[in-house]
Amino acid sequence: MTSYFIRRLLLIIPTFIGVTILVFTLTRLVPGGPIERMLSEAALAGADETATTSYDSQGGSTLSDAQLEDLKAYYGFDKPVVVSYFEWLGKVLVLDLGRSTRYSDPVWNTITDRLPVSIFYGVWALILTYGVCIPLGIYKAIRHKTAFDNLTSALVFAGYAIPNYVVALLLLTIFSANLEWFPLGGFVSDDFDELSGFEKIGDVSIHAVLPLIAYTLGGFAFYTILMKNSLMDNLAAEYVRTAVAKGMDFRRAIFGHAFRNSLIPIATGFGNNISLILTGSFLIETIFNIDGIGLLGFESLVERDYPVVMGILVVSSILFLIGNILSDICVALVDPRVKFGSGDAGQ
Amino acid sequence: MILDRLRQSFALNPLTVKQWRRFRSIKRGYYSAVVLGAMIVLSCGAELLVNGRALIVYYEGELYFPTYGDIIPGSTFGLDYEYETNYRDLDAEFEEQDGDNWVLMPPVRYGPLENNLTPGYFPPYSPSFETGHYLGTDETGRDVLARLVYGFRIAFAFASLLLLCNYLIGIAIGSAMGFWGGVFDLAFQRLIEIWNMVPTLYVIMIVASIVIPNFWTLAAVMVALGWTAMTWNMRTSTYKEKTREYVLAARALGASNQRMIGSHVIPNTISVIVSFIPFSIATGIFLLTALDYLGFGLPPPTPSWGEMLSQGQKHIVTAPWIILSVAIAISIVLVMVNYIGEAVREAFDPKKFAYYQ
Numbered sequence: 001m002t003s004y005f006i007r008r009l010l011l012i013i014p015t016f017i018g019v020t021i022l023v024f025t026l027t028r029l030v031p032g033g034p035i036e037r038m039l040s041e042a043a044l045a046g047a048d049e050t051a052t053t054s055y056d057s058q059g060g061s062t063l064s065d066a067q068l069e070d071l072k073a074y075y076g077f078d079k080p081v082v083v084s085y086f087e088w089l090g091k092v093l094v095l096d097l098g099r100s101t102r103y104s105d106p107v108w109n110t111i112t113d114r115l116p117v118s119i120f121y122g123v124w125a126l127i128l129t130y131g132v133c134i135p136l137g138i139y140k141a142i143r144h145k146t147a148f149d150n151l152t153s154a155l156v157f158a159g160y161a162i163p164n165y166v167v168a169l170l171l172l173t174i175f176s177a178n179l180e181w182f183p184l185g186g187f188v189s190d191d192f193d194e195l196s197g198f199e200k201i202g203d204v205s206i207h208a209v210l211p212l213i214a215y216t217l218g219g220f221a222f223y224t225i226l227m228k229n230s231l232m233d234n235l236a237a238e239y240v241r242t243a244v245a246k247g248m249d250f251r252r253a254i255f256g257h258a259f260r261n262s263l264i265p266i267a268t269g270f271g272n273n274i275s276l277i278l279t280g281s282f283l284i285e286t287i288f289n290i291d292g293i294g295l296l297g298f299e300s301l302v303e304r305d306y307p308v309v310m311g312i313l314v315v316s317s318i319l320f321l322i323g324n325i326l327s328d329i330c331v332a333l334v335d336p337r338v339k340f341g342s343g344d345a346g347q
Numbered sequence: 348m349i350l351d352r353l354r355q356s357f358a359l360n361p362l363t364v365k366q367w368r369r370f371r372s373i374k375r376g377y378y379s380a381v382v383l384g385a386m387i388v389l390s391c392g393a394e395l396l397v398n399g400r401a402l403i404v405y406y407e408g409e410l411y412f413p414t415y416g417d418i419i420p421g422s423t424f425g426l427d428y429e430y431e432t433n434y435r436d437l438d439a440e441f442e443e444q445d446g447d448n449w450v451l452m453p454p455v456r457y458g459p460l461e462n463n464l465t466p467g468y469f470p471p472y473s474p475s476f477e478t479g480h481y482l483g484t485d486e487t488g489r490d491v492l493a494r495l496v497y498g499f500r501i502a503f504a505f506a507s508l509l510l511l512c513n514y515l516i517g518i519a520i521g522s523a524m525g526f527w528g529g530v531f532d533l534a535f536q537r538l539i540e541i542w543n544m545v546p547t548l549y550v551i552m553i554v555a556s557i558v559i560p561n562f563w564t565l566a567a568v569m570v571a572l573g574w575t576a577m578t579w580n581m582r583t584s585t586y587k588e589k590t591r592e593y594v595l596a597a598r599a600l601g602a603s604n605q606r607m608i609g610s611h612v613i614p615n616t617i618s619v620i621v622s623f624i625p626f627s628i629a630t631g632i633f634l635l636t637a638l639d640y641l642g643f644g645l646p647p648p649t650p651s652w653g654e655m656l657s658q659g660q661k662h663i664v665t666a667p668w669i670i671l672s673v674a675i676a677i678s679i680v681l682v683m684v685n686y687i688g689e690a691v692r693e694a695f696d697p698k699k700f701a702y703y704q
Binding site: 014015018019022023026154157158160161162163165166169170172173176177178184282283286287297298301302304309312313316317320321324 | 375537538540541542543544545546549550552553554556629633636637640641642656659660663664667670671674675677678681682684685686689
């Protein structure tokens, strides 16, 4: 088992390098970078064609010369590609992600400032998803092909099919704009600081209801059906038949034997939650105007604050990487059969 | 009935027939497929149903069909202007004249790009049968229903294009990875792993914020980031298929690699490919709508669902009909697509459970 972990951890290195190369390639796209220069030269050459579509749809501010110089210095546009890649990588490793052109704070601080809000929603979404899906999946597996099963299947599939931001907008229209049960967005009210302790909790909660529904609804289908199917696979397995044949009652057969084994596929996805927790969904954060990392990324993109954009890209890519490893470790912990490098075809 | 006859004339193989029967027996998916199919066919001829141009104009003993083709200037019909005829006004005028001339308008009398302003009132106008804006208008006086219909067509065409490109790349690379394995497989595995590490939507937005997007460049960017899913699925299923006896038999008969992949392996993975199609369509529509919503998608004034969503959110209190129409339309379409997907999967890979109580 130890050697599995060590080998898995060693595999991070090539993937990490690959991810950083990919992100680095994208940084070459930012204004002042080589790709933009190429594009503008191409645009000059074919001015007639592109003149009509000169693109500034977000009304984004063009960057000042000083800011462009900053970008050039940070990404090393004046140096050979390989040199500037390694210099940039060195900076990323010590969490120097450059300086925001909008706030002129270090990017790392800008990102960590927004963390608590994103973590709040991420953790609650996680608790809700697992808290609803596992019991629902079990119940559906036991009541397979009944009216309850069919109805909930139709519902969770509908929840899965409708994109979360459409759900968010629908909820907002119905419950905030029309019925006025919930606020139209934000993390807390404007007068939050003046509220007492209990009122603060109430204020955060009432702001959190709609976003949390939008966050979690899409995930319900996946985990519920996964739970149901894997539990049913296990219920059909020989060892459960044996247990029942030996006189164990059905309830204990489910919870004592089948349930534990059917958690394995659920564990597979567990690590990926880390990136959801930390980066959230910027669509939902944008719609509800929640000041988390997602909204930060979107606003930076609109305002052309490229150091922040690239910083978030680096952070979320690396988080994804860590999430995958966490998932692998979770699976290895719950399923002793996992061995590194075998059973490749089944992946 | 038509389908039955088609089946007889094409003599499908029995497995396909069985899968088709199974698909039909899953009511939720089957009816979704019928409805969605009808919607797609109708949307192909959307110009005939939802259009500011008339279907037929009868003027001074001559018939005109303005729907397709060049614009017909107003002077043709005895009006005093040279720009395109306003057929709704023409209709009203002919009614008034009470002569032999007549205009046949489509059921919805507005095009997706026309701004129809009522003097003295500011858009958005609420839904009304009198004006013919059945779902109201948006903030610049464009008919919501017309934009919904054309937006549906564009979204579907876009998703289908993405699907085609992603699947071509995915099938080619994926089956090669699975079939040859070894270094080639390993190299692409790492590449895909890295590719999957970056948040797709965010990267598309970054690229779209820098490079000018239109229908084709947007599709190109999305394919560049989206080819990995199908590649991975094809790799897995090719991997499984190539160890089967029929491949061995083909090899023993001296079939070339190309033949083994092309005529043996890929046809046997077709069920995997088909069962992913609805979900890929749903993803395509989701991506395009999300990008349009955020303002990084197709350039205006293309009718688009995402753009309508963001407009609707702006007028959420004053003009809820915009957001309700488009949100409900998206929901219905995507739910149907997913029901189809669920039924297709069930038809190709029926899960039969037996358990003991």
